[in-house]
């Protein structure tokens with residue numbers, strides 16, 4: 540919204556929710572993604588942010604998205620890698636977490652989306668996780684027993700765990716801190732950032748490049764202690780790793 544202040548945004552969900560920011564409540568449409576109540580070519584862009592994994596008939600939904608987005612429009616998708624440690628952990632803690640689709644190959648998923656929407660893939664980006672879904676404060680009235688393994692969701696302990704996962708990735712070439720992928724399809728008018736940002740905030744999930752953290756002088760450090768920063772969005776303490 541910051542980049543397109545005049546954009547008219549329509550939010551769609553199968554279920555109505557009364558939580559969330561005011562802008563989320565505006566222009567809300569309750570409908571099934573597999574049967575979108577919009578005319579052909581209605582939208583300049585469609586955003587499916589962390590939602591394809593929740594949709595029962597994902598191929599029908601993709602066909603519908605291809606129908607309602609303009610021929611020169613854009614489509615953004617972000618999904619978890621179903622084979623990643625992050626997604627497995629999420630599904631274990633949340634007893635499935637309503638993830639009904641598991642995507643294990645970026646190439647296969649991108650080809651599937653392209654075929655259904657008839658939009659060309661223009662960029663793919665690897666997304667990293669901060670495991671912020673382990674935050675004990677999310678759970679009401681209290682965290683589940685499974686969270687005992689993760690210091691009952693203590694944010695500083697989670698920050699330390701994500702830091703250890705990122706260090707392991709750097710040393711051994713593993714993908715322990717990977718969340719999934721972002722895909723950009725169609726006509727994307729602005730340059731797409733494709734570099735992976737490993738520093739994702741444990742408190743709010745906002746990712747920032749190492750360069751931005753350095754240039755804004757957000758990094759702090761003490762002797763023998765890893766460099767760290769306090770998230771400008773939520774204030775949470777995060778341990779820093781170079782991208």
Ligand SMILES: [Zn+2]
Nearest residue numbers: 740743770773
């Ligand atoms: Zn934050």
